[in-house]
Amino acid sequence: MRPRADGAGGPAPIAVVTGASRGIGLAVARRLAEAGWRTAAVARDPARLDAAVADAAERGLRLEPCPADVTSEQSVAALFDRLRALGPVQVCVNCAGVNLSMPLIRTGPGAGSATPGGEPLEHPLAEWERIIRLCLTGVFLMGRQAAAAMVAAAVPGVIVNISSAVRRGARGQSAYTAAKSGVDALTRTWSLELARHDIRVVGVAPGVVDGAALREKAAADPRHAARMERLRTRIPLRRWACEDEVADAVCFAVANDYVTGTVLEVHGGGVPDH
Numbered sequence: 058m059r060p061r062a063d064g065a066g067g068p069a070p071i072a073v074v075t076g077a078s079r080g081i082g083l084a085v086a087r088r089l090a091e092a093g094w095r096t097a098a099v100a101r102d103p104a105r106l107d108a109a110v111a112d113a114a115e116r117g118l119r120l121e122p123c124p125a126d127v128t129s130e131q132s133v134a135a136l137f138d139r140l141r142a143l144g145p146v147q148v149c150v151n152c153a154g155v156n157l158s159m160p161l162i163r164t165g166p167g168a169g170s171a172t173p174g175g176e177p178l179e180h181p182l183a184e185w186e187r188i189i190r191l192c193l194t195g196v197f198l199m200g201r202q203a204a205a206a207m208v209a210a211a212v213p214g215v216i217v218n219i220s221s222a223v224r225r226g227a228r229g230q231s232a233y234t235a236a237k238s239g240v241d242a243l244t245r246t247w248s249l250e251l252a253r254h255d256i257r258v259v260g261v262a263p264g265v266v267d268g269a270a271l272r273e274k275a276a277a278d279p280r281h282a283a284r285m286e287r288l289r290t291r292i293p294l295r296r297w298a299c300e301d302e303v304a305d306a307v308c309f310a311v312a313n314d315y316v317t318g319t320v321l322e323v324h325g326g327g328v329p330d331h
Contacts, residue, residue: 058147058215058314060093068144070212072311073097073136075127075153075199077120078105080268081219082152083113084300085307090118092308094148097121097140101153127153127195137202145210148311149203150217151240154192156233156270157184185232192236196243200258204251213255215317217310218244219303220262222324237262241320248318257317259310264324265289267297293326 060070072089076082078100090096090113098113098120100106110120121143125136140146163178200216207214223230224237244260251258265271265285276282289297306323310316 058213058311060095069095070147071095071097071121071140071144072148072150073099073123073140073146073199073203074150075099075125075195076219077152078102078109080152080270081263081266081300081303082150083109084304085150085152086120087113087116087118088301088304088308089148089150089311090120092312095119095121095144097123097143099123099125099127099136099153101126127151127199128190130198133198133202137206141206145212146203146206147212147214148217149199149214150219150307150311151196151199152219153195154219154236155188156230157188158230159184159232160228161231180231188232189236189239192233193239193243196240200243200247204247204254204256207256208254213314215257215259215311216247216251217307218258218260219307220244220260220320222262222264222322222328224262244320245318252317257310257314259316259318260320261303261306261310262320262322262324263298263303263306264292264322264328265297266300266303268300271297288328292324292328296325298323298325 072094074082074086077086077098086096086098098106098110103124106122106124110122113120123136126132159180161180196218203216218240220240221237223234224241227234241260244258248258303323306321310321
């Protein structure tokens with residue numbers, strides 16, 4: 058699928074990208090704008106989103122700032138009401154998410170027992186629900202609304218969901234791996250349901266990405282930095298992905314009209330269990 062030129066009649070179609078104020082989401086939004094898409098950048102923090110839009114403008118790229126909370130049904134509905142006034146949504150890329158490293162239980166010296174009796178400290182339910190809501194429910198809400206908008210406008214479309222190379226399981230990643238496995242299931246299910254409407258659904262599963270989040274956590278925790286460095290040396294390509302490489306995979310999924318119902322892995326040959 059290629060963006061239609063503005064002069065082709067009617068408003069230009071829109072590509073909407075969540076999590077677009079930083080990281081993979083911002084890289085995807087920039088790449089789609091470079092490819093000629095009218096790109097709506099969605100993020101929860103208006104100030105951070107404005108800074109990302111201004112940075113893109115300095116690069117000669119235009120992003121339409123659209124503050125919204127993808128975990129809120131009302132906020133997502135309001136977002137698509139706004140987009141409907143701008144033009145038909147033809148691309149939806151679900152990048153919003155956050156990782157959480159937290160074991161199911163913590164025991165032993167330094168674990169910080171929850172009780173005087175020394176019982177294991179358990180993974181908090183609130184943290185589980187926070188990650189599931191952002192990384193899985195947010196994808197559901199955005200995908201549902203995007204599909205409805207594409208069908209109503211009678212336009213072909215594509216939904217791209219950002220998954221993860223650790224979606225099959227990783228130590229200390231209960232909530233995140235469960236959410237990303239769910240994203241894969243949505244990708245396959247939606248591809249089957251929406252094909253008759255000429256809507257494709259594709260997943261992109263990055264490995265570890267060398268971006269701001271990784272650097273900030275490494276700077277704050279030397280033990281985490283050392284652990285990630287050991288992991289990096291076990292990747293076949295012996296390096297992390299950069300954000301633009303993930304964005305390139307997303308753009309491939311958008312451009313190739315015969316790719317649907319699959320997950321494209323961008324992990325340098327595989328991320329070993331850490």
